[in-house]
Amino acid sequence: MYKETKTRTIVKTISWRFWATITTTALVFLFIGEPEVALSIGAIEVFLKLIIYFFHERAWAKIKFGKSEIEPFVVWLTGLSRAGKSEIGKILTQKLKEIDLKVQYLDGHNVRKIFSETGFTKGAVNEHIKRVGHLASILEKQGIFVIASFLSPYEETRKFVRELSNNFVEVFVSTPLEVCKERDKSGLYEKAIEGKIQNFPGINSPYEQPKNPEIIIDTSNASYEKAAQEIFSYLHKFIK
Amino acid sequence: MYKETKTRTIVKTISWRFWATITTTALVFLFIGEPEVALSIGAIEVFLKLIIYFFHERAWAKIKFGKSEIEPFVVWLTGLSRAGKSEIGKILTQKLKEIDLKVQYLDGHNVRKIFSETGFTKGAVNEHIKRVGHLASILEKQGIFVIASFLSPYEETRKFVRELSNNFVEVFVSTPLEVCKERDKSGLYEKAIEGKIQNFPGINSPYEQPKNPEIIIDTSNASYEKAAQEIFSYLHKFIK
Numbered sequence: 001m002y003k004e005t006k007t008r009t010i011v012k013t014i015s016w017r018f019w020a021t022i023t024t025t026a027l028v029f030l031f032i033g034e035p036e037v038a039l040s041i042g043a044i045e046v047f048l049k050l051i052i053y054f055f056h057e058r059a060w061a062k063i064k065f066g067k068s069e070i071e072p073f074v075v076w077l078t079g080l081s082r083a084g085k086s087e088i089g090k091i092l093t094q095k096l097k098e099i100d101l102k103v104q105y106l107d108g109h110n111v112r113k114i115f116s117e118t119g120f121t122k123g124a125v126n127e128h129i130k131r132v133g134h135l136a137s138i139l140e141k142q143g144i145f146v147i148a149s150f151l152s153p154y155e156e157t158r159k160f161v162r163e164l165s166n167n168f169v170e171v172f173v174s175t176p177l178e179v180c181k182e183r184d185k186s187g188l189y190e191k192a193i194e195g196k197i198q199n200f201p202g203i204n205s206p207y208e209q210p211k212n213p214e215i216i217i218d219t220s221n222a223s224y225e226k227a228a229q230e231i232f233s234y235l236h237k238f239i240k
Numbered sequence: 241m242y243k244e245t246k247t248r249t250i251v252k253t254i255s256w257r258f259w260a261t262i263t264t265t266a267l268v269f270l271f272i273g274e275p276e277v278a279l280s281i282g283a284i285e286v287f288l289k290l291i292i293y294f295f296h297e298r299a300w301a302k303i304k305f306g307k308s309e310i311e312p313f314v315v316w317l318t319g320l321s322r323a324g325k326s327e328i329g330k331i332l333t334q335k336l337k338e339i340d341l342k343v344q345y346l347d348g349h350n351v352r353k354i355f356s357e358t359g360f361t362k363g364a365v366n367e368h369i370k371r372v373g374h375l376a377s378i379l380e381k382q383g384i385f386v387i388a389s390f391l392s393p394y395e396e397t398r399k400f401v402r403e404l405s406n407n408f409v410e411v412f413v414s415t416p417l418e419v420c421k422e423r424d425k426s427g428l429y430e431k432a433i434e435g436k437i438q439n440f441p442g443i444n445s446p447y448e449q450p451k452n453p454e455i456i457i458d459t460s461n462a463s464y465e466k467a468a469q470e471i472f473s474y475l476h477k478f479i480k
Contacts, residue, residue, distance in 0.1 A: 114378075
C-alpha cells in the first residue's frame, strides 16, 4: 500500500498552479486588455488556489474511487535441467520490478528455507510442486507477481498449480536435451546417464512436455534476455 | 500495485473545476465589477482548464515522487492453547483490511498446505516455527502485514523470527493456564494431564513466557475485540 505524502501534494500543487495561473492571467488579459488587472487577479489566484488545491488533493488521496489494482500473474517456467529457466526467471523478475510491480521469484533454492524437498520420486516431486503452488497462490492473492522456476516434469501437478492461480502463464522452456547436456558443467547429466543419480528427468525419469503452454521458448535459438522480453511483452498486454 | 484509472481522473477533474472556476469567476467580478466578463472568462476557463488539468493528472499518475509505501509489521501472537490467539488474530486481520492494508493471517491450519507439522518435540516445533518465520518475512518484504497465531513455546525461536522481520510485534496472550483449561471443550488439556497427549505446552512440556513482548494481553480480563483493538491502536501509531 502506498500513501501520498504531504511533500508530494505540495510539489504537485505548485506544479499545477504554474500552468493554471498562466492560463487564467492570459485569459483575463485577452478579455479586458489591462495587464495590471490581469496580473493582480493572477497574483491573488496564486495564493487562494494554492490553498484550495492542496486540500482538494488531500481529500482525494483518501478516496478509493477509480483506483484499480493491477492483477498479478503466476508465471511458471518448466523445462529440463539447464534449459535456462532460472536465468530467464531472474531477468523477467528484474524487468517487472523496473515498472514498479511487486514480484516474488521462487525456485528450488529460495523455497528450501520454507520447505525442503522430500525426495525425487514422482510422489515427492509432485508434493513439493503442490506446496510451491499453494505458496504462489497466497502471494498472487496479495497482489504479488510470482515468477516460479521449477523443473516440474509432470503435467498433472502443473495443472494443479494452474487451477490454484487466478492468472497463470505456463512457459515451456523447450531447449532440447542435447543442448542442456552440453551446457551442464556440473556433470549432473553424466552422473544420471551413468546411473549414479536416479530419477533425473529426461534421462532416467520422464519429462512430460506441457500440452497447452501459453509460451514456448527454446533457448538454443534465443538469448535469455530475449526470452524474458517475450514473456514480459505477453504480460504487458494485461498490465497496461 | 494500484493504478489510477481514466475514470478517476475524469471525476477528479470535474470536482476540481467546480471549485476552481467559482473562485476565478468571483475573483474577476470583484476586480472589474462586470458580471458578463467574469462569467465569460469563467466559461472559457472551464473548458480550457478541464483539458490542461486532465493531462496534468495523467502525467502525475506516472510520477512516483512522494509516494511512500506503508511499512508492514509482523504481529506474532504467542500463548497457551485456548489463550485466545487465533480469535484475536482474526479480528485484527479484519480491522487492518478495513483500512485498506494488505494482510495475511497465518496459523497452524492455513500453513498446513504449504508445510505440514513434522511433530511436537522441541526440535520439530522449532523447525516448524522457523519455517513460518521465513514465510512471514517473504510476505513482509512484499509489503504485506502478517498476523501469525502460533503457540510457539520457545523464546529461542520467537527471537529467531523477530530477527528475520523488519518490524516485529510480539503479543503475549497471557491468559492463565486455569482459564485456558476451563475454556477447552475439546478435552485436549484433559488428555494431556492423563498422559494421552505428549509434549503439550503448560502440562507436560514447557511454555517459556516472552521476556520482552511489545504487548501483553490476558483475555480473562479483556474481550477478544478489546484485545485486537489494543494491538490495532499500537500499530496505528506507525501506519499513520
